[in-house]
Amino acid sequence: MDSTQLLKGVLDLAVLAVLRDADGYGYDIVRRLRAAGLEEVGDASVYGTLRRLFQAGALTTYVVPSEEGPHRKYYALNKAGLGQLELSSKTWTGFAKSMDALVNGKAAA
Amino acid sequence: MTTVATIEIESYYDRVRAALAGLAPEMRDDLLEDLPDHLAEVLAEGDGSLRDRLGEPEAYADELRAAAGVEPGAVPTAHGVHRALERGLGRATDLVRRFDLQAGRLVGYPRLVDLLRAVAPGWWVLRGWIVAQFICGTHDRSTWHGFIPRIGGNALAGLLCTIAVIAVSVWIGRRCAGFTGWPRRVMTAVSTVIALWAVLVLADTVGATSYAYGGPPDSYNAPYGSEVSDVYVYDRDGNPVVGARLFDQDGNPIQIGSPYCLDGSPATGAGPDGTATEWTYPLCPSSTGPFRSGPGPLPGAATATPTAKSTAKASPTR
Known part of the structure; x- marks a missing residue:
C-alpha cells in the first residue's frame, strides 16, 4: 500500500501537530516530519500545505533574518490553528481506532 | 550562496512557475511567494541538486498545487489580452532577473541585489x-x-x-x-x-x-546660450553704469559671465583677483563694451524727468 496516498489525508494534521511543539520554517518542518517517521513526505506537499493553512487563517508567519543565507519565514499556530488541530486530532484518533480494530480483527465497540 | 546555486534555484523556480501558468496570477504569486527562499534552504541543507532531491520541477508544481488545494480547473484561466499581459510581465521579470545576475557578476556579487543589500x-x-x-x-x-x-x-x-x-x-x-x-x-x-x-x-x-565659484549657474545663462561673458548696464540716456549689481525676482544675485576678461586678466567685477565673490557689472569695466559711446538715449527719453536718470536698464533682461 502506498503510504503517500495515506499521507495526503493527514498532512494537515501532521503539520499542525509539528507546529504545536515549536514554530518552524518550511524546510525545518519537512525535516521534523521525516524525523517523526513520515519519511516519504514530499517537500512540495509540505510547502503547499503550509501556504494553504496560512491562507485559511490557521497560521501566522514572521520573518527571522539569518546571518548567512536567506531570511526564514517561520510559521506558528494561532488560535484558529489550535482549534483545527484539536478537532482533527479527535477525528484522527477515532478513525485510527476503528481502522486498527478492523485490520486486527477486533470488533469495534 | 554561490552563483551556481542561485542560477539553479532561479531555473528550478522558473519551471515550477511556468508549470503553474494555468492558475490565476494572484493565486500563483501567493503560492510561489516564498519558494525561492524555501529552495535555497533545501539546497543549503543537504547534498545533491534540487532536481535530485525534489524531482522534476513540473512534478513538484503538480504536488504543490494538489497540496495547496488549488485545482487547475477550479480557477479561471487567463485569456486573450490578459494572457498576453501575463506573458509580457513574465518575460520582463525574466529580463530583470537575468540583468540582476549578470550585473552582479560584473561587480563581484552573486546578484546585483546582494550588492544593494550590502x-x-x-x-x-x-x-x-x-x-x-x-x-x-x-x-x-x-x-x-x-x-x-x-x-x-x-x-x-x-x-x-x-x-x-x-x-x-x-x-x-x-x-x-x-x-x-x-x-x-x-x-x-x-x-x-x-x-x-x-x-x-x-x-x-x-x-x-x-x-558658483567656477562659473554661473546654468539657469541664468540658458536664455542667452553660453556666449555671455559680461553684462553692460546703461541708464535711460545711454550712459554706462559701472558697479551695477543684478538680482532675480527671489533676491538671488545673478552671477552671469566669466570671472576672466577676454584678455585673460581676472575680471575685477567678479571680485578681488577674480575669485568670483562680488559680481558687479560690467565684470571688466576697462573693456569698451558693445558700444563706442553708449547705445544712445531710450526712444522718447528726451521728455524724461530728471529722476528717471538714475533708473538703470540692464541690456539682457530675463
Missing part, C-alpha cells in the same frame, strides 16, 4: 540626512544652508535633528528588512520619492553652490 545601511543614513534637510526647511536653493541644515538659523538644532532622523531611518531600515508583500512595496515607493526629491532638489542645490 550597501543598504549607507542608503539608510543618506535617506535620514535627506529627510532631515527637508524637515529643517531646505526646500530649494534659497533655503539651503549647507550639509548640516539649520532650524531657525541654529546649526546645532539642525545637527541634532539630522542625527535623530538618521537614527530613525536606520531603525526603519533594519526593521523592514523582512517585510514582504505590500508593506515592502510601500517602503520602496516612499524611498523612491525621497531619492527623487534628493536628485531633483538637493543635487541641484549642492551642485549650484559649488558651481
Whole structure:
C-alpha cells in the first residue's frame, strides 16, 4: 500500500501537530516530519500545505533574518490553528481506532 | 550562496512557475511567494541538486498545487489580452532577473541585489540626512544652508535633528528588512520619492553652490546660450553704469559671465583677483563694451524727468 496516498489525508494534521511543539520554517518542518517517521513526505506537499493553512487563517508567519543565507519565514499556530488541530486530532484518533480494530480483527465497540 | 546555486534555484523556480501558468496570477504569486527562499534552504541543507532531491520541477508544481488545494480547473484561466499581459510581465521579470545576475557578476556579487543589500545601511543614513534637510526647511536653493541644515538659523538644532532622523531611518531600515508583500512595496515607493526629491532638489542645490565659484549657474545663462561673458548696464540716456549689481525676482544675485576678461586678466567685477565673490557689472569695466559711446538715449527719453536718470536698464533682461 502506498503510504503517500495515506499521507495526503493527514498532512494537515501532521503539520499542525509539528507546529504545536515549536514554530518552524518550511524546510525545518519537512525535516521534523521525516524525523517523526513520515519519511516519504514530499517537500512540495509540505510547502503547499503550509501556504494553504496560512491562507485559511490557521497560521501566522514572521520573518527571522539569518546571518548567512536567506531570511526564514517561520510559521506558528494561532488560535484558529489550535482549534483545527484539536478537532482533527479527535477525528484522527477515532478513525485510527476503528481502522486498527478492523485490520486486527477486533470488533469495534 | 554561490552563483551556481542561485542560477539553479532561479531555473528550478522558473519551471515550477511556468508549470503553474494555468492558475490565476494572484493565486500563483501567493503560492510561489516564498519558494525561492524555501529552495535555497533545501539546497543549503543537504547534498545533491534540487532536481535530485525534489524531482522534476513540473512534478513538484503538480504536488504543490494538489497540496495547496488549488485545482487547475477550479480557477479561471487567463485569456486573450490578459494572457498576453501575463506573458509580457513574465518575460520582463525574466529580463530583470537575468540583468540582476549578470550585473552582479560584473561587480563581484552573486546578484546585483546582494550588492544593494550590502550597501543598504549607507542608503539608510543618506535617506535620514535627506529627510532631515527637508524637515529643517531646505526646500530649494534659497533655503539651503549647507550639509548640516539649520532650524531657525541654529546649526546645532539642525545637527541634532539630522542625527535623530538618521537614527530613525536606520531603525526603519533594519526593521523592514523582512517585510514582504505590500508593506515592502510601500517602503520602496516612499524611498523612491525621497531619492527623487534628493536628485531633483538637493543635487541641484549642492551642485549650484559649488558651481558658483567656477562659473554661473546654468539657469541664468540658458536664455542667452553660453556666449555671455559680461553684462553692460546703461541708464535711460545711454550712459554706462559701472558697479551695477543684478538680482532675480527671489533676491538671488545673478552671477552671469566669466570671472576672466577676454584678455585673460581676472575680471575685477567678479571680485578681488577674480575669485568670483562680488559680481558687479560690467565684470571688466576697462573693456569698451558693445558700444563706442553708449547705445544712445531710450526712444522718447528726451521728455524724461530728471529722476528717471538714475533708473538703470540692464541690456539682457530675463
